[in-house]
Amino acid sequence: MTGVARTTAGARTRRAWRAAGATGRAGLRERLADKADFALAIVNGVTYQVTVLLFATVVFTRFPPLAGWTVGQVLLVSSVRLLAHAVFVLGFTxxxxxxxxxxxxxxxSFLLRPAPVLLQVCTSRFPLNAVGDLTVAVTSLGVCLSMLRLDWTPARAGFLVLAVASGAVLELALALCTAGVVLLRPGSEALFSWLDTVIGSFGNYPLNVFPAVLRAAFTFVLPVAFVAFYPVAAVLGKADTVPYGPALTLVAPLVALVWLGVGRWAWRAGLRAYRRHGW
Amino acid sequence: MTGAVHRLARIAPLAECMRGTRLATTGFVVVTQVLLYAELWRALYAHTAEVAGLDVRQAVSYSTLATLATTARAMRGATGESVKTRILDGSIAYWFLRPVSARRYRAWYGVGEALYSSAWVAAGLALGLVLGLVAPPASAAVAALSAVSFGLGLVVLYYLTLLIDLVAFWTVSTEGVTRFYEFVQALLSGALIPLWFLPGPLAAVVTRLPFAAGVSTPVSLYAGRIAPAGAAGPLAVQVGWCLVLAVLTAAVWRRAGRRLVVLGG
Amino acid sequence: MTAIEVREVSKRFRLRGPLLRRGRQPRRETVALDRVSLEIGAGEFVGLLGQNGAGKSTLVRVMTGLLVPDSGTVRVLGLDPNRDQVRNAANIGVTFGQRTQLWWDLRARDSFGILRDMYGLPEPVFVRRMRELDDVLGLSGFWDTQARHLSLGQRVRCDLAAAVLHRPLVLFLDEPTIGLDVLVRSQVRAMLADLARTGDHAIVLTTHDVDDVEALCPRIVLIDRGRPLFDGTLADLTGIGGRSGTVTVELTAGGGGPVRLPGARLLELDGVRATYALDPGVGQEEFAARLLGAGGVRSIDFEGVRLEDVLRSVYAGDHSRLGGPPAPVLPAAPAPP
Incomplete structure (x- = not known):
């Protein structure tokens, strides 16, 4: 038994990562095996993001400036959203x-292997469409930043990076919550695409445009506004215009981490339920 | 030769109703989506009375109907009966070992799906009328024409979904394709935003695509964007798309069968 | 009457290379079936044996019409199973091991109802068949459960019932007993034996389970590397395998009984105990008669050859006594001086 006892947490983690690396490489090779699949996946990523952008653009051009935000500024919200989404897709889709x-x-079979289930799920197949997602997101961000002509202080750049990171973490957290529900209650799979649609359609606007009910819902219930809106307000120096006070523009990373905790709890509860009752 | 093939239409509704969770989820998704979009349009219209010839009441009616028409379908995902899921669990071969061809089987299954989603649309429409989200149809003629157009739209959507599903015969994974399709369809069918809001040249292209024939045409008829007098053209376009897509899917089915024959199920 | 006719069927698979090749890998091709001919009559129960990758599944897929051979023809009850897929489907029943044809969200019973509609069975017939199948397979305990919640054994039984519900004259069963417990396995076997007894079904059973074959299949087809290596009865296969049956004979003490007899080789003589190996083609009764005729025998103990031993030696590459493919002829072998 001493042998088992001596297996340190570090060694376990290393082994888990090695297993994940192996499955991840196998997943990538599998994806590359099919040329049609490869091309399609990338086209998908591009099209998905373009439709989101198109929707947003239509809204900006058809309706008067949104709650005191210029087109360029709103586009930054969309771009950060897209980039955060692309990062999420790359790691966790x-x-x-x-x-x-x-x-x-x-x-x-994932449940039986000596590596974290989530890690195995995430590496089960390489998300090629992330390549398309990333391309569009980066392009959109580039265009929008050149429109805005911001002067870049280290703080501002830091905020931008942090905004993208916390957006991605938040999306992961929400996906984990959904996964937990889906594992617990088979038949609720539609929630995944619901989440996708809600974030994709409502995460791109300044929260100010929405009526009070939605503002509250997207801030305190489903944190859609923290995916891009609040942190971007900080990047743009518009913290004073956001609902519920400027402090919220700075807490996006914190909110993301709290939700990640909730997501982790939901995921574990879901896994426990799955192990006990199956699906 | 086989007597009761039409009874295959009951598979999809039966499967949906087997689980309370599924019904509850569909209800939740439909209701929240309808309400969220209604709020979004009301917010956007806060400072304008009319955009592209549409007032807020019409926009909300439009959005509600379009959301109903798109969200109640395609709810099944991993547990549904599709080429994708059957390939995943390796049982697609059985589709080709029965006295009802895979194509006919999928078509009857699709009829069931369409009936099921129509029930949701009908219920949602009734509730929308009560809550004042949807304006009642302007006349009996409008109601009848939009019902016909909705039916044709269901056929168009069936073929489009099927085409995407059949891609599974060629690619290892279709999750990207499906998601991409969901979004493209949502946008190009006019489910997210009325197509007249799109910039002119783009709108001209999009309204001629089959996606528009799926959702935009019936909803436009209902919302009064297309007058009953001018309905013949759009309805003919819908019929045309039904025929084109029917021929196209038939061709894809044949190739899919051959593909299976190469891979050996 | 011939139920299944396979004539000169060949099938190759081209293995597709990856998009990005590491190093220079040549395109590979495997021969899955190499000019296979086979005839299976109505009422025959055939065990299709062979190692993994020997071509069994390919052959089943060709016979069910899921796969079109590169050359050669297949007829099932006179129909081309691929071209006449829909008409042929009414004649055949198929199960693929772990793959289920049940509808995952529905109760097993609903799945049977769907199949009833597909095959156009009248309700009274359907009800009667379900009752019969329930009697043999014990389905009613779980047929109100959704397919996704069935245990493996329950699902396999349901799938078997689904495959025979329309009374197909030709049945292809791929690993029907894999992963089943002893009880379920014997239920499944009993049901298959019942079917075989009716005498008008042609049944092809692909399996690795030797016990299934020994219990059920009078005829065995052994496939190896795409070629039928053996086609005959179980008795023939065990008789001519790498090791023939042995007989241990106890002689009466000091009786001076038989030592050398025609039809068997004396392996060992230890006091009053003699062990013989039967020559191929010599039956147990025949040899026993000879022993008894010679007198001085106290007891005879036949030890049969188990199919498993034969397969093990064949799979290990010993084809010596199967009379399979001709031994390669060496070109211009120098004549011995």
């Missing part, structure tokens, strides 16, 4: 694939 992994029987 497979969380949304759990129902399919279960149907395929792969999820059950």
């Amino acid at each position: 497979n969380v949304r694939e759990i129902p399919y992994l279960i149907r395929q029987g792969r999820f059950d």
Whole structure:
């Protein structure tokens, strides 16, 4: 038993990562095996992001300036949202694939291997469409930053990076919450695309345009506004215009971490339920 | 030769109703989506009376109907009966070992799906009328024409979804395709925003695509954007798309069958 | 009457290379079936054996019409299973091991109802068949459960019922007993034996389970590297395998009984105990008669050859006594001086 006892946490983590690396490489190779698949995945990423942008653009051009935000400024909200989404897709999009992994029987085998289940899920297939997602997001961000002509202080640049990071973490946290619900209550898989649509449609605007109900909902219930709006307000120096006070523009990373904690709890509860009752 | 093939239409509704969770989720998604979009449009209209010839009441009606028409379908995902799921669990071969061809089977299954989603649309419409989200149809003629157009739209959407699903015969994964399709369809069908809001040249292109025939046409008829007198053209376009897509899917099915034959199920 | 006719069927698979090749890998091709001919009559129960990758599944897929051979023809009850897929489907029943044809969200019973509609079975017939199948397979305990919640054994039984619900004359069963416990396995076997007894079904059973084959299949087809290596009865296969049956004979003390007899080779003589190896083609009864005729025998103990031993030696590469493919002829072998 001493041998087992001596296996340090560090060694376990290293082993887990090695296992994840191996499955991740296998996933990538599998994806590259099919040329059509490869091309399609990238086109997907591009199209998905373009539709989001198009929707946003239509709204800006058809309706008067949104609550005192210029087109360029609103576009920055969208761009940060897109980039955060792309980062999320690159690392964690497979969380949304759990129902399919279960149907395929792969999820059950993940439960048996000596590596964290989430890690195995995330590396089960390389998310090629992230390449497309990233391309559009970066382009959009570049265009919008050149429109805005901001003077870049280290603080501002730091805020931007932090905004993208916390947006991605927040999206992961929400995906984990959904995964937890889906594992606990089979039949609720539609929540994944619901989440996608809600963030994709409502995360791109200044929160100010929405009526009070939605402002509250997107701040305190489903933190859609923290994915991009609040941190971007900080980047743009518009903290004084946001609902519920300027302090919220600075707490996006904190909110993201709190939600990540909730997501982790939901994920574990879901896994426990799955192990106990199956699906 | 086989007597009761039409009864295959009951599979999809039966599967949906097997689980309370599924019904609850669909209800939750439909209701929240409708309300969120209604709020969004009201907010956008806060400082304008009319945009592209549409007032706030019409915009909200439009958005509600369009959301209903798109969200109640395609709810099944991983547990549904599709080429994708059957390939995933390796049982697609059975589709080709039964006295009802895979194509016919999928078509009857699709009828069931369409009936199921129509029930949601009908319920949602009734509730929308009561809550004042949807304006009642201007006349009996409008109601009848939009019902016909909705039916044709269902056929168009069936074929589009099927085409995407059949891609699974060629690619390892279709999750990207499906998600991409959901979004493109939501945008180009006019489910997210009325197509007249799109910039002129783009709108001209988009209204001629089959996506528009799926949702935009029936909803435009209902909301009064297309007058009953001018309905013949758009309805003909819908019929045209039904035919084109029918021919196209038939061709894809044939190739899919051959593909299966190469891969060996 | 011939139920299945496979004539000169060949099938190759081209293995597709990855998009980005590491180093220079040549395109590879494997021969899955190499000019296979096979005839299976109505009422025959055939065990299709072979190692993993020997071509069994490919052959089943060709016979069910899921795969079109590169060359050669297949007829199932006179129909081309691929071209006449829909008409052929009414004649055949198929199960693929772990793959289920049940509808995942529905109760097993609903799945049977769907199949009833697909195959156009009249309700009374359907009800009667379900009752019969329930009697043999014990389905009613779980047929109100959704397919996704069925245990493996329950699902396999349901799938078997689904495959025979329309009374197909030709049945292809791929690993029907894999992963089943002893009880369920014997239920499944009993059901298959029942079907075989009716005498008009042609059943092809692909399996690695030797016990299934020994219990059910009078005829065995052994496939190896895409070629049928053996086609005959179980008795023939065990008789001519790498090791023939042995007989241990106890002689009466000091009786001076038989030592050398025609039809068997004396392996060992230890006091009053003699062990013989039967020559190929010599039946147990025949040899026993000879022993008894010679007198001085106290007891005879036949030890049969188990199929598993034969397969093990064949899979290990010993084809010596199967009479399979001709041994390669060495070109211009120098004549011995």
